[in-house]
Amino acid sequence: MAASLVLPKLVGQRIKRREDPRLIQGRATYVDDIKVVGMQHLAFVRSDIAHGRILSIDTSAADAMDGVEAVFTGAQIAELLAPMPILTPFPSPDHRAVAVDIVRYVGEPVAVVVTADRYVARDAADAIVVDYEQLPAVVDPEQAMTGTPVVIHADFADNLALPFLPGGTGVAADFTVDDTVVDQAFADAEVVVSQRMVNQRLAPTPIETRGVLAHFEPGKGTMTIWSSTQNPHTLRTFIATMTGLGQDQVRAIAPEVGGAFGAKINIYPEEYVAAALSKRLGLPIKWIEDRSEAFVATTHGRDIIGYVDIAARRDGTVVGLKLRLIADIGAYNMLLTAAIPTLTMQMASATYDIPAIRATLTEVFTNKTPTAAYRGAGRPEATYFVERAMDMLARELEMDPADLRRKNFITPDQFPYTTQMGAVYDSGDYGKALDLALQNAGWADLKKQRDAARAKGRLVGLGLSMYVEVCGVGPSSSFPSGGWEYAQVTIERDGRISATTGASPHGQGNETTFAQMLADQFGVPLEHITIHHGDTGVVKQGIGTFGSRSQAVGGTALHLAGGKVKVKMAKFAAALIEAHEDDLVFEDGMISVKGSPESGKSFADVAKYAYVPVPLPKGLDPGLSEEAFFEPANNTYPFGCHISMLEIDRETGEPTLLRLVAVDDAGHLINPLIVDGQIHGGLAQGIGQAMIEEFRYSEDGQPVTGSFMDYAIPRAADFPRFELDNTVTPTPVNPLGAKGVGEAGTLGSTPCVVAAAVDALSEFGVKHIDMMLRPEKLWRIIHGGQP
């Protein structure tokens, strides 16, 4: 039979996302869309002060309310739940899901109510009266480090969560530090540029806030928990541990997840409380975070101060770098809080061959919402500090910022390259990305345009930034719950394909990219493939989607599982066609002997045969389903170059971004359209940080940007058309050659936009401006003051 259809190869094609129609048409199912008979609603009473001792909690009015099922104070919850677990190796204070006697940030839970009606839940929460003794609050990490006016956790002197973690040149495995080489580099330097920089606190603000529905079925003794999470398997692990169940007794489901940006990696108090109370009361319990809560109860991102010193020769050769980091982690350690700033250390070498680096990290408690991952998680901070320093150095040396960078690049022949921080960069060609960006931007011409505008009195500036990113997070030594990923591929009886992946996409488009891969692997139409994810009852194992890993690690697991099934299917086909399995090709919906399609059987016929194998070929079991775990040998290190042009209104200080040119290298691209989308989102958030986003507290620890009326997030209309392009430097770390791209946009864009603002204001002698670029701040520089 001749092939009836010709299927194009899909990997590498710009295919529209299969998941979008349901999302756009309002047909997706989020946690809040799920209802279970008998479901109760949970509401939290939260601290409205930043620091205080709980003197009393009066629940009597709430108890007496119609429809209130139960009320629990922190002390009562503490009888049901052990302290919150963490995944980092550093010492950590006791953290109760619901505060027991001291509250340490605005938004910390102090009591909970369970009611049949969500509105009554809120009324009842409002009716609970908490009496506090106010304690002094501290919101500035450098102030907190003095131990005054207050120590937030008794066992952590001077509020030091992590007093001092050294890294880089001359630091031994036991953390003893030999400064000789670094000191010598600085002593020999012809020029040193130093700057304190602040990478400000941000609120992740996914469009879907968090939510959870826990359903313990007393009859079966099992728990199903739906949650808006990035990693249902990790959720399962911790929910089981915290509720005293086995992992076999808990099923965790991440239904449609409306954005996460790293903030839904953490397993939160609300998830544990919902689960524990469902088990205790034998009722399904739902909690949906409202937007006001989301601003204080969901982890924040960034908030790191960097003291950067960069040492160089006059010709622009960088000879040394010092990076002293002070991370404000808020009031408690969450699951991964303490680990995020270590990534900033890890990436201190950026794209440069720097022979001597000293990085140190101090993590500090303050009376603020705890921090954790936010798109980029530690790497944008590193990029920002180093790229800003490179820019200042270029200005000091009166060198073109591109030339300075090029002079210091790790060159292609140096890969794999081990940085002074111990990171092993897999592959890279930074000069190529830089050249393409310069060419696409028309760098020389752009400078002329800038100068012409300046001659007319306009404040126009250019910014350029390189970045290198850590993606494809694995191996298991680099992530505390494991750095592998899992997949299963099943050829169904009708010849369609079901695949499961432990990567739990929530906006990354893997239902499309994974189907593209399988379509090519098996020569079947994309429409014949369904990718299942986000349900531990369906996907046997998994780690999750974060650290830009779903394609590089999850995609590879899928590719390996697909390869195994294909081998077996070829054996069935060989038996049916009476050919040798090695001679077979899977193409256009057929399996046939290479070069003679007429010999073939349809894919569906071979599938059917595998499930009703009469006769059963010798040495084969029935069925076509295989699984694979993939443990990568290393992270991947994508990179790129971003260039921006920005104008500042001389009278008002308002900045306007005029151009944003990005060249990104994420290795082989499965779907360049989806990659563009990921870059767009990352750019938006990176530019947002540079220009308009900042989560702020008053001195007494009250959030002052706790609503979208005051916390600005960028809108499409705020941006010029992004000019994207890419180079392709495959990674040797996985067989796909794919590196990861989900976070990259946040890395290069932020420093390059700030650099453009500094350049625009260079006539005023300014060398650095801390984010965000508030018009008033810029206006003060223009009109004589300092920012």
Add this chain to the structure above:
Amino acid sequence: MIPTAFDYQRATSLDDALAKLSASNGAGKLIAGGHSLVPLMKLRLSEPTMLIDIARIPDLAGIREQDGTLEIGAGTVHHDVATSPVLRQHCPVVADTAATIGDPQVRNRGTLGGSLAHADPAADYPAVMLALDAEIHLRSSTAARVVLARDFFQNVLTVDLAPDEIITAVRFAPVRAASYAKLYQRASRFAIVGVAAALDVSDGVIRSARIGLTGAVSHAVRLTTVEAALAGCEPTSRACAEAARLAGSDLEDINGDIHASETYRRAMIPVFTRRALDGALARLTVQS
């Protein structure tokens, strides 16, 4: 984000709304677009027990021209103001102002009447209503009255409007040579400073100027010093720039917040006054 319990009634006509309002004995709270009221309710800063919805009263919305006067129904949504051909032709400053409000969602639901009644210190419409010397038409179940915009705005969120009254419309004589200039607050898109300027020019002389300022103090105010300085001047950019320098100099208690300090706001008043005046001048040139 979850309001306290409330009852809800939908009014079918103005008379119906007025009847429901007076029958509610002070408990009734009007809701039009809900874009100021609902956010307050969700934060439980406002806890009305009875909402009377006036958003679907047909004759409360619409833009009419009659005998040289323009009338905008209080129920007209910002989007309809922004895109009104009548306004674009006769008094484009009003349409321009509406176009700067919030985002498309806000403009599709929020109404002129709601904005004026709410009187947010940073709302845009009040400035332009002052510059147009607009009349605000009010009705209760027993009486009708007219208040001039300059008397209507009294303090933060405080206007000359009784609990049993409904704003029905605003009326003004159209001015072509008028324009609005705004410094956006970057989260909400409200005005940090917003200035509306309207010029009356004949025979090459500014006969009178009316300038409304919003965002800077507790409520929208006229910049009478600048107005006085402009009267009798030639309508030139230079004259306007000169006069704009005075803008705000006699104002006390300038607002300061996380988005803009008092100093910065004060400095922005002359800038946006000049921009508004320049915009008005540009329309003058087009006109003649």
